[in-house]
Every structure is written in structure tokens, then in C-alpha cells.
Amino acid sequence: MSAPSSLSQGLALLGSAVERERSGRPGHNASRLADATGIERSRVSRLTQELRALRFLERDEAAVFRAGDAYFRTAAALDAPWLRAARQELRTLASTLRMTALVSAADGPAALLLRSETGVGAVDASLRYGMATPIWCTGAGRALLWDHSPQRLAEVLQDVQFVGVGGPAAARTAGEVHALLERDRAAGVITAADEYAEGITDLALPIRDSSGVVASLTVSGAPLSAGRRRAAVSALREARDRLSTLASGQ
Missing domain, CATH: 3.30.450.40 (GAF domain)
Structure with a gap:
């Protein structure tokens, strides 16, 4: 079985952050995203940096991730x-x-x-x-x-x-x-x-x-x-x- 791609792992991180936000529960930080997705923490750090640069994720002062404006613009356009x-x-x-x-x-x-x-x-x-x-x-x-x-x-x-x-x-x-x-x-x-x-x-x-x-x-x-x-x-x-x-x- 081939290793997961950066794309699939990035989507998994984004999906986990969005699902957590939609649940109304406190959001995930990088450590909890790693636990939720099974992705190595060092890789989570790099991928979340890239997703933030693309504005698909945002991180607040408590280091908790949530969906960024690019996510919502893309979701609206796709509908x-x-x-x-x-x-x-x-x-x-x-x-x-x-x-x-x-x-x-x-x-x-x-x-x-x-x-x-x-x-x-x-x-x-x-x-x-x-x-x-x-x-x-x-x-x-x-x-x-x-x-x-x-x-x-x-x-x-x-x-x-x-x-x-x-x-x-x-x-x-x-x-x-x-x-x-x-x-x-x-x-x-x-x-x-x-x-x-x-x-x-x-x-x-x-x-x-x-x-x-x-x-x-x-x-x-x-x-x-x-x-x-x-x-x-x-x-x-x-x-x-x-x-x-x-x-x-x-």
C-alpha cells in the first residue's frame, strides 16, 4: 500500500478541523489534530502551515484551528x-x-x-x-x-x-x-x-x-x-x- 499523499493528509486535517468546529465543541490544536487523524505531529505542523498560507485554515490565539475564508469561498462556489x-x-x-x-x-x-x-x-x-x-x-x-x-x-x-x-x-x-x-x-x-x-x-x-x-x-x-x-x-x-x-x- 502506498503512503498517503500530502493532498489526502491535508484534506484529512481540514476535514477534522471543520467537523470539530461544526460539532460546537472546542476546536483542535495541532497535537489533537494529529491524534484525531493519525498523522505524525511534525507532518501536521508542516501541513497546517501550508493550509494556513492558503487560508483554508486559521489558528487563533489559543493555537486552535478552524476553517479559513478560502474554505468558505470554495464551498460556496462549489454549490x-x-x-x-x-x-x-x-x-x-x-x-x-x-x-x-x-x-x-x-x-x-x-x-x-x-x-x-x-x-x-x-x-x-x-x-x-x-x-x-x-x-x-x-x-x-x-x-x-x-x-x-x-x-x-x-x-x-x-x-x-x-x-x-x-x-x-x-x-x-x-x-x-x-x-x-x-x-x-x-x-x-x-x-x-x-x-x-x-x-x-x-x-x-x-x-x-x-x-x-x-x-x-x-x-x-x-x-x-x-x-x-x-x-x-x-x-x-x-x-x-x-x-x-x-x-x-x-
Whole structure:
């Protein structure tokens, strides 16, 4: 039997903290989380630090853990009708285009994966729900920045360390990110080629509700021929329009 992954252990810790909080009883500290989940205390310490950094857990002055704001934002988003409908849209995109299709939401300078489907023959990027990727050098992320002004973009990216992140075509400054956004807005679709991983191209569009961009819809895979790219963009736009209509309550 293989050892538990960091993901499964992190989810176990989060689930235990949330269950304890919902019970109305005093919350768990790191030691009690270790006892409740059977995970080594040193590992609990490291994983809870990561969950706190992602804002899925919070720790109070008594060192007791409870669910963080990112947990509640994700839970609310996952219950939205448009996101439930996105599952079928993603399956259709993935199977017809033979690419990976995903829906992501913004979380500061990161794009948080909410849903994904992988088509036959598509590149498997080992995606997992809750996975965070850079918002500036992925198609999924940059679509979330579609409406951002240069000032707002600079605010989101002010603490980002560009060096050492992404593929050979990744932006290295907020100004370069803005230039890519201007190019993609003019084209009507986000294109991120060799930006997060070499040999991978993302095509993405923002999903909107009545207040603005709520998420992004992306197809990702190996470089496409001109004909396949046109088909992918057309299918992406149609799916985005249907999801935006649902998100807006129209």
C-alpha cells in the first residue's frame, strides 16, 4: 500500500478541523489534530502551515484551528448552479477536443482549480481540486485578470516573485503581464503558450456573473494546428457563454 499523499493528509486535517468546529465543541490544536487523524505531529505542523498560507485554515490565539475564508469561498462556489453545470461542459470540451478542460477562481496572485476533466490523449498535468497555480503565467489565471486596470494588476502582483516560476515564455514583470493581457483582449481569447510549462498551450476565457468575472474556463494541451485552434476557441466561447448566463441568473 502506498503512503498517503500530502493532498489526502491535508484534506484529512481540514476535514477534522471543520467537523470539530461544526460539532460546537472546542476546536483542535495541532497535537489533537494529529491524534484525531493519525498523522505524525511534525507532518501536521508542516501541513497546517501550508493550509494556513492558503487560508483554508486559521489558528487563533489559543493555537486552535478552524476553517479559513478560502474554505468558505470554495464551498460556496462549489454549490453554485453554474459550477454544477460546468461539470458537463468540461466533459464535453475534454472529450471533443482531447484536451484538459478546467474551471478556476482567483485567490490573490493564484488561480484556484475548482473543476477539471481530461480528454483521451490529453496531457495529464496531475491536476487536483484546490490546486493553486500562478495567476500571471497560466491561461486560467490571466483570464481572471481580464478586467484589471494596470493599477489593479500591479496591486495583485506586487508581492509576486516572477523569477524561477513558469516556463520559458512566462512574463517576468507586471508590465509584461499587462502587455499580454492587451494582446489577448484584442484577440478575444487568452493564449498562454509555454508560459507555465514548456510544450503546453492554454486557451481561456472569463466566466462572468452580474458583477463581473467570477471564474475562468480553460482548455489546455499540446500546441494546436490552426484548424483545431479555431474549433477549440469556438467551443470554448459557446461553453463560456452558457456558464456566464447561468452565473448571471438569466
